[in-house]
Structures are given as C-alpha cells and as structure tokens.
Amino acid sequence: MSFAGTYCVIMDPECSKLLPALCAVLADPRQPVADDTCLEKLLDWFKTVTEAGSSVLLLQENPCLVELLFQVLKPQDLSSGVLSFSLRLAGILAAQENCFQYLQQGELLRGLFGESGPLGRAAWTAPTVRSGWIQGLRSLAQHPSALHFLVGCGALGTIFSLQGDPSLFVASAAGQLLAHVLALCMRGQAEEHPGPQASDWPTCAQQIVDHVEESLRSADSPQVTQALNVLSTTFGHCHSPWTQALWVRLSPLVACLLEKDPVPAAHSLVDLLLSAARSPVLSADCGLWETLAQTLSHLSCTQAGPLALGVLKLQACPQTLRAQAFGVLLQPLACVLEAAAQAPGLPGLPAGTTGDSVVVDTLLSSKSACVGLLCQTLAHVELLQPMPQRPSPWPQAPLLGAAVAVLRFCNGSAAPTSDVGGRLCVILVGCVRVQRAALDFLGTLAQGLGPQELVTQVLAVLLEYLKSPDSSPTVLKKAFQAALRWLRSSPKPSGCCDMDPHSQQFLRELLPVLQKRLCSPCWEVRDSGLEFLTQLTRRWGGQAGFRHTLLASEVPELAEQLLRDPESYVRASAVNAMGQLSSQGLRATSASPEYPGGQQKSLLLDLLHILSADSEGFPRRAVMQVFTEWLRDGHAEVAEDPEQFVARVLQVASQDLDWEVRAQGLELALVFLAQTLGQPASYCPCTMAPPEVAPPGRLAQALQALCRVRLFEFAFRALFDCDRPVAQKSCDLLLFLRARAAPCGNPQDAGSSPNVASAEAALQRWRAGQQGQPQEDLEPEAVMAVLRSVDLEGLRGALAESSDHVEKSPRSLLQDMLATVGTLVENEADCY
Incomplete structure (x- = not known):
C-alpha cells in the first residue's frame, strides 16, 4: 500500500472536516473542555496517524493543528488539560525530523518547550502541565536535531529540577527522560x-x-x-x-x-x-x-533481602557471591531456629548462616519490624524454591523446621528455652500476617519432602491451626491449601495406589475438623472447607482408604445441607463438592425418615432446582459446570437418559439472565453434540486442519437427537445473544457441527425443504429479539439447509472485533467531543 493510501485510510475526509471545529473549541478558553479521557484517546489517534505516515503531510492538510499550537502560545487562560494535550501533540508531531524542522520555522517548538512557554505561566503549577511538557519532549527526542534543541532552549536544566518534583509521576517521568536522552546522545560517534x-x-x-x-x-x-x-x-x-x-x-x-x-x-x-x-x-x-x-554486608537485613534474592536469580554470578546472598537471605530464619531450638547448632543450614545479632536486634526491636522482616524473608525464599538456579544443596529440613517454628510462635504453642524465643512468642502470637506468609511458605516446601519426623511436625502444626478456634478465616483457608499440597506430595506405598499410613492418619484426624468447619457460623470458613473437600475428592475419591474414612464421617451429609446455605458463595461451593462426591459415588445413604429404606433423593433434581430457582448467579454457574462434567464423564444419573437430561438442562439454561450460565449451556451442548456424533469436541473453527466428517447414517441419527433436545433452538437463539461471549460460543458450536456434516459447506438445496422457510423465519424472529414466543419443532433437513446458508465465518469475524470498534472510531470520538460542547452550551442557555 502506498503512503498516501495508508494516510487516507486513517485520516478519512470526515475527520478532516471535523478537526477545525474541534481545534477552535480547544483553543477557546471560554468553551467547556472535553474530559481528559477524550483528550487521551485523541492523542492515541494522532500517534497512530503519524506512525502510519508523514507528520508534515498531516499538518499541511490540516493547518488547524498548527493554528491550535500557536494559539497555546498566546497569554490566555487555557485549561491545564488543553495545555498538556497541546504539548504532547507537538512532541508526537515533531518526533519525525522533517516535521521538527517544519515546526521550528516559526519558532513554535521553542515557544512551547522553552523558558518563554508554559514554564513562565501560572499554569506550570499544575502537575498535568509539567507532565505534558515532559511527555512532549520524550516523544520529540528521537533524532539529532532534538538534541541540539534540548541544549539550546535550556530544557535540560528544567528536567534536572523536575527530578525533585513534588508529584511522583512528574519526578519519575523526568528521570526516565534523562535516561532516554542520554542513550540518544550516545548513539552517534561516541x-x-x-x-x-x-x-x-x-x-x-x-x-x-x-x-x-x-x-x-x-x-x-x-x-x-x-x-x-x-x-x-x-x-x-x-x-x-x-x-x-x-x-x-x-x-x-x-x-x-x-x-x-x-x-x-x-x-x-x-x-x-x-x-x-x-x-x-x-x-x-x-x-x-x-x-x-560489599553492599550485602553494609545494608540492613531488611534492605539486603531484596538484593540477595536478586543476586540468586542471576543466571551468571560467582559462586562465592551466591553463597553470601543465600546466607544473608536465610539469617532471619536462622534466628528463629536458634530461638526455638532445644539444643545448640543449626544442622543443615549452609556454612556461614548464623543468627546474626544485628538481625536478632531487628526482630526484637518492634512488632512491625519483626513482622515485616519475617514476611519478606518467607516470601523471598518461597519465590526462590521452585527456581532451577536455586542454591544446591537445598536446605529443606532447616527450612521446614523454621516454618514450623514460626507457626508455633504465632499460635503460642512454642516452648522456647531462651530470652529471644520468649520475646518472639510475645511479639508474634496471634499475628495473622505472619501466619499467612508462613503457611504459604510451608505449602511451597511440599514440593520437596524431608525427614519423616519433620513431616510429622508439619502435619501436626497444620492440624493445630485447622482445629484452633483462634484461626482467622484467611488463615484457615491457607492452612487448608497447605494441607492439600502436603497430602498430594505424600509418597505412595510400593504396590499401592492409596495414601501412605502417615497421610491416612492425618486425614482421619482432619475429617472431624472439616466436619466442624462446615458448621462454622462464618461463611468464609464453610466455603474454604467445601473447596478443600472438593479437591480431596477429586484427587483421592477412587482410593479405598479415603472412601472408607470419608463415608465414616458426617462430611457428605453436611456438604449436602449446605446446598441450601444462605450465602451464595457457599451454595456454589457446595454444588461443586456434591457434584464431585456424586461422581465418585461418595454420597452417604441417609436413613432418616425423609428417605425411608435408606433411599437417596436425586441430586440431579436438587441441582436442577438450584439452576431454575436460585436468585444468585454463582450457584447456577456451578450447577452448569457440574452438569457439563457429568455429561462428559458419563455420570450414572445422566447415563440413564442423556437426551432427557440435556433437554431439561438446556430448557432452563436458555432462559437464564446470567450470560455465563447460557455460555456454559453451550459448552454442555457441544459435549452432547460431539458424543452424539461419536467424535471429540476438540474442533477449533480457526484451524486449517480438515474436519473429520461423520458418516451419513450416524449424522442423520445425531441430527434427530439434536432436534429432540431442541439444541438448535438454543444455539440459534444464542447466535444473536446480546452478550458477545455467548454468541461466539454458539458460532463455534454451529461451525463444529457444519464441519462434520459437510467439510465444504456448500449451500445445496437450501430452499428445497418446505420447512426451511419456517426455520429462516424463526431465525429472523430470534435476530429481532422475539425469543419468548413458542417455536415450531425444527426438522434436521431444514436446520442443515439454514445452517449452510448462514455466513458463520463472517459472523465469527465480526464477533472477534471489539464491540466498540464502530462507536469509538476517530470520527465518532470527534463528533462526541463536539456534541458534548454543544450540549453544554445549550444547557447553559436553558438556565437563563
């Protein structure tokens, strides 16, 4: 494409016609000014225009822009927003050297950025103007002419002073500008x-x-x-x-x-x-x-921590420096270990790592200092643990011991034998912030086990936190997460797929605690407990030891009761937990009078009731996700009659006001479609790989089944859904079907069936939004004929574009800015 063609595409004639009026408004201090957001969008557009073509040509064809910049030089009370906009616009234009020379002919740039410009006006007191001045120079400084200009107009001195500006944004921008100018200077012969x-x-x-x-x-x-x-x-x-x-x-x-x-x-x-x-x-x-x-040695322990972590992240670094950095990083934990130790010595820590007296003084100086240093250290070592360049050998055992010691100091169960340990107990007891950091750290350490004695201590302290009535909801959530990670990492006994004996014992002790937490008056605790139960069941639901322990508890019954919890988040988590329990056959058989003979009420009916009647979106979304998993995995209640199941679910989901529920309904429909065709639902319409076409006989049977569950009605309605993600999913589903029905999708005999007209009429009604009216049953032939006649590829392309690509075009932006001014003027007139 030629330059002129590129320019014309971006700066269409309508925009050129609107620019003079807008520039006149911006240059007139009596006119109300557009908000900063509009001015930012306008600058983005000008930057796009100049990047695509010549800035000189832009100014020659739109002289109103130069007139605006000259108007800014006049002593008038323009708003700080317009001044900042003008300075940044001048910088964008002058980034091209020929345009810089063009603007310099009238000394325009010197007037804008020199001492005679905004620097000498009252408007300079506004941070917006100072920031615009810096950003303008940052855009302008792209070529040798700009460097001579910066020196000649005295801008460098102003930039130096702006480094100390009271506005942090201005000060930071000034420093970055200096670095940029220095790099630009040195691109030449030097x-x-x-x-x-x-x-x-x-x-x-x-x-x-x-x-x-x-x-x-x-x-x-x-x-x-x-x-x-x-x-x-x-x-x-x-x-x-x-x-x-x-x-x-x-x-x-x-x-x-x-x-x-x-x-x-x-x-x-x-x-x-x-x-x-x-x-x-x-x-x-x-x-x-x-x-x-030297810096690692001179900085305080709080300041040295980030430097030590940064050194250990470096790919190429002398080994002695790495060892020094690791020792500095571990010093606070070494102090904790010494304070908690029953005997002297710190076996397993790298050589040179000791509980430094300066670090001890920092830990004991105040609660804020102690908490800050421990949280920083735990977070830094946690980041380091999974890295391939972490120090080797990794001191897993001492770190486990330190994490356990910190947690025991925090919950008051430590028995220190030193004054330092006693003071740490007083400082840290009940500190939620340190508890959270230590539990996160402990969970990360599960990636590498350790001596069984220490692992036993880890599980014991986790159980203490899960049992304690003093544990806050966030601490309990962290404890559940850490417990799950340690259970996942437990070694499996040889020749067995079940947990090892220590983990099984931990689980037996944990389930009564979980049972209690599911009855907590705090909804966050109930929610965390259900999430933990869901993950446990997903991971170990098929193992005999877990199944026996779980069914011997009251946890499944309590989880089912929480389907009716007053808090919607808890109901959603209960849906996920019950869906997982049911998939694994772990719903306990009730012997209450409500279920004589130990018969269970259908969970499917309960979830359908939630889907149709729950007032909150979270539980309904959870139900749809569970139903999709059930269909995909062949759940017993679904396998009895998949068609009836899908028909009932789609009927309810199609009426839901939550777009995520409708989108999940399309996901379920795609699974059913793929199963009906006997193929995986993995086709992506964006790929160029040829689709696998279904045999004619299977296709005919599949289409009949899809019509019986009214899948096409749901999909065609969703195709015109006001929420774009729903329409996109529907488009993908229909493309999936069409690709398997006929790879080329040639619209043959599109009007041969007498019911095609009714199907197309239904499409038109759905497109017009009349989706509440009952529709006639669609026949497979009519559906396929209409499906081949619809431009799904074009629709997919349109949906892929931003929903506001038309409304927020440059022309629309200019029109909106002018219309806003006109509205404000009319409103002012109406007041009188």
Whole structure:
C-alpha cells in the first residue's frame, strides 16, 4: 500500500472536516473542555496517524493543528488539560525530523518547550502541565536535531529540577527522560570509541553525566535517589558498549555510598546494582561483583533481602557471591531456629548462616519490624524454591523446621528455652500476617519432602491451626491449601495406589475438623472447607482408604445441607463438592425418615432446582459446570437418559439472565453434540486442519437427537445473544457441527425443504429479539439447509472485533467531543 493510501485510510475526509471545529473549541478558553479521557484517546489517534505516515503531510492538510499550537502560545487562560494535550501533540508531531524542522520555522517548538512557554505561566503549577511538557519532549527526542534543541532552549536544566518534583509521576517521568536522552546522545560517534572522560562525550551527554555525578556526591538523600534511578533506567534498557565506560566512571561514586551510615537511598541502590548485574555488557566486570558483595554486608537485613534474592536469580554470578546472598537471605530464619531450638547448632543450614545479632536486634526491636522482616524473608525464599538456579544443596529440613517454628510462635504453642524465643512468642502470637506468609511458605516446601519426623511436625502444626478456634478465616483457608499440597506430595506405598499410613492418619484426624468447619457460623470458613473437600475428592475419591474414612464421617451429609446455605458463595461451593462426591459415588445413604429404606433423593433434581430457582448467579454457574462434567464423564444419573437430561438442562439454561450460565449451556451442548456424533469436541473453527466428517447414517441419527433436545433452538437463539461471549460460543458450536456434516459447506438445496422457510423465519424472529414466543419443532433437513446458508465465518469475524470498534472510531470520538460542547452550551442557555 502506498503512503498516501495508508494516510487516507486513517485520516478519512470526515475527520478532516471535523478537526477545525474541534481545534477552535480547544483553543477557546471560554468553551467547556472535553474530559481528559477524550483528550487521551485523541492523542492515541494522532500517534497512530503519524506512525502510519508523514507528520508534515498531516499538518499541511490540516493547518488547524498548527493554528491550535500557536494559539497555546498566546497569554490566555487555557485549561491545564488543553495545555498538556497541546504539548504532547507537538512532541508526537515533531518526533519525525522533517516535521521538527517544519515546526521550528516559526519558532513554535521553542515557544512551547522553552523558558518563554508554559514554564513562565501560572499554569506550570499544575502537575498535568509539567507532565505534558515532559511527555512532549520524550516523544520529540528521537533524532539529532532534538538534541541540539534540548541544549539550546535550556530544557535540560528544567528536567534536572523536575527530578525533585513534588508529584511522583512528574519526578519519575523526568528521570526516565534523562535516561532516554542520554542513550540518544550516545548513539552517534561516541558509541564506537567511548571513553570514560567527559571530553570524549557529546555536549548533551556530558551535561547529564555531570549532573548525575554531582547528585551522587550530594549529602541530600533525595538527590542521590534521583541519580541512582536515572542510572538504573539506563543500564536496564541500554546494553550498548558505551554503558561500560559510564559504569567505570561512576562506579567509584556508587561504592562511596556504602561508606555512609546509614547507606542513603538503599532501595534505589539495590535497583541500580541489579540492573547493572543483568546487563550483558557489565556482567564480566569483577568490580561489579565486589560492589555487590560489599553492599550485602553494609545494608540492613531488611534492605539486603531484596538484593540477595536478586543476586540468586542471576543466571551468571560467582559462586562465592551466591553463597553470601543465600546466607544473608536465610539469617532471619536462622534466628528463629536458634530461638526455638532445644539444643545448640543449626544442622543443615549452609556454612556461614548464623543468627546474626544485628538481625536478632531487628526482630526484637518492634512488632512491625519483626513482622515485616519475617514476611519478606518467607516470601523471598518461597519465590526462590521452585527456581532451577536455586542454591544446591537445598536446605529443606532447616527450612521446614523454621516454618514450623514460626507457626508455633504465632499460635503460642512454642516452648522456647531462651530470652529471644520468649520475646518472639510475645511479639508474634496471634499475628495473622505472619501466619499467612508462613503457611504459604510451608505449602511451597511440599514440593520437596524431608525427614519423616519433620513431616510429622508439619502435619501436626497444620492440624493445630485447622482445629484452633483462634484461626482467622484467611488463615484457615491457607492452612487448608497447605494441607492439600502436603497430602498430594505424600509418597505412595510400593504396590499401592492409596495414601501412605502417615497421610491416612492425618486425614482421619482432619475429617472431624472439616466436619466442624462446615458448621462454622462464618461463611468464609464453610466455603474454604467445601473447596478443600472438593479437591480431596477429586484427587483421592477412587482410593479405598479415603472412601472408607470419608463415608465414616458426617462430611457428605453436611456438604449436602449446605446446598441450601444462605450465602451464595457457599451454595456454589457446595454444588461443586456434591457434584464431585456424586461422581465418585461418595454420597452417604441417609436413613432418616425423609428417605425411608435408606433411599437417596436425586441430586440431579436438587441441582436442577438450584439452576431454575436460585436468585444468585454463582450457584447456577456451578450447577452448569457440574452438569457439563457429568455429561462428559458419563455420570450414572445422566447415563440413564442423556437426551432427557440435556433437554431439561438446556430448557432452563436458555432462559437464564446470567450470560455465563447460557455460555456454559453451550459448552454442555457441544459435549452432547460431539458424543452424539461419536467424535471429540476438540474442533477449533480457526484451524486449517480438515474436519473429520461423520458418516451419513450416524449424522442423520445425531441430527434427530439434536432436534429432540431442541439444541438448535438454543444455539440459534444464542447466535444473536446480546452478550458477545455467548454468541461466539454458539458460532463455534454451529461451525463444529457444519464441519462434520459437510467439510465444504456448500449451500445445496437450501430452499428445497418446505420447512426451511419456517426455520429462516424463526431465525429472523430470534435476530429481532422475539425469543419468548413458542417455536415450531425444527426438522434436521431444514436446520442443515439454514445452517449452510448462514455466513458463520463472517459472523465469527465480526464477533472477534471489539464491540466498540464502530462507536469509538476517530470520527465518532470527534463528533462526541463536539456534541458534548454543544450540549453544554445549550444547557447553559436553558438556565437563563
């Protein structure tokens, strides 16, 4: 496509006609201004236009844009939003060097970004204007002409000062702009032979590096932070050879920061060192690794934790530094182990890992410090555990011991023999935040077991938390999740598919606790208990030991009672649990008078009642998911009469107001369709693979069955559903059927059947939204004829587009902005 063609497609004539009126509104301080969201969308559109073609051509064909920018220069009270918009628009346009020169002819850019522009007006006090000024320069700074302009108009000094702006957004943007300009400066001749001396660098780069040097030497911590942030961005985004010269020049100043007590801007220093260590240009610098090692030694334990984790994540790192980082990371847990130990010594921890006295002082200094450090450490080691580059050997046993010790300190069951342990008990008892972090950590450690004695302790402390009346709902949920992970990881006895004896004993002790939790007055606890039961049943429902233990408890009956829970989340979880129990044949036979002779009431009827009568969407969605699983897996109650089951479910689901229920109904219909055709429901209409066509005899039988369950009525109605995901699923289902009925889908004899007209009439009524009227039964021949005549591929393409691609087109945006102004003006007139 030619350039002119591309331009015309994006900037259609209607938009060009609307632009002058909109620019006039924006330039008039008396006119009400469109909101910031509209201006952002307008900027996005202009960026798209300039990326597709020439900015100069855009301005020549739409001179109102230049007029708007010149209007901004006049001393008038334009809103901060319009000023910011204009500055950013100018930057987008001037990103192309020829357009930069075009705008510079009238000194327009100097007026916008120089000292005579918004910088000298009262509007500069608005953070929006300062942010727009920075973003405009960020867009503009793409070519050598922009660099000369930045130096010549004095913009660099303003950017330096904006690094300390009270608005964090402005300050951050200023730092990023400096890093971008520095990288742009060094793309020229200095990149080929960069030297560490400032005289070898372009003028603009010299000014920036001199400013960074001065800030690093400053006694003002915020200035140090600003300099470190610029360097972090530079080393993180630019890996050119010149960055090595920059590091050689500035690394001594960075190292000098470690001599101060406390180390200033520690968080930013950590970010910088990790950015430098990840750079392929700097990773071979031995001095960098030495600085990292010194930093680990000088930072406080709270500050050193993120650095230690970052070092251990590095792919290439000296082994000695990795060992040091791992020791620093484990120090807080080593202190906990020492405080809880009955005997001295910490077997299993890496050499050099000890309970440092400084770390102990931090843990005991205050509750907030102790909680913060422990939560950070547990989270960091948890992240490290599954990584392939984690330290080896992995100290699984000490970590398990530390996790158990933390949990015992928190629930008051620890018996410390030292003053440190006693004080930790006082600080941590009842601390929910640490309990949650420790339970998450303990669950992660289930990926690698440990000595049986420790595993027994793990299961015991989990049982303590699940039994304790003091455990909060969130802690109970975490305890259930950790227990499930440990049960899943338990080794299977040789020659047996059941749990090992220790896990079976844990489960026998756990089920009475679960039984109690299902009766909790707190709905979150009941919900967590049901989720745990569902996962247990899904994993071990076929194992004899689990089945016997579960059926000996009252858990299945309690779960069934919760189908009528007052809380909808609990009802939904109960539906999932009962669906899983029923699939495994684990519903207990009731001997109550309600069920004489021990006969069970049909769970299918209960779930159908929930689907048709429950006022909340969550339980109804859960029912549809269970029904789909039942149909797919051949559940006993479904297998008796699949057609009747599908017909009843689709009849109810088609009337549901929740789009997710209707969408799940289509998923169930697809499973039934595939089973009826004797094929897997795995066809994707987007693939180019040829579909497997069903034999004619089977196809005819299948179509009869599909008509009997009224699947086509449900699918054709859904095809015109107001909720796009439902229509998309229906489209996929019908394409699935058509591909198996006839691979080419040629519309032969589309009008030969006398019932085709009635089927097409039904389609039209459904399309018009008249879906509440009873319809005539559709015959297979008519259905297939209409199915072949419908442009399903075109409909699928239309549905794949954003639902607002028409309403939010550039033309519509311009019209809406102008209409809003007109409405506001009319309303003002009506007031008088």
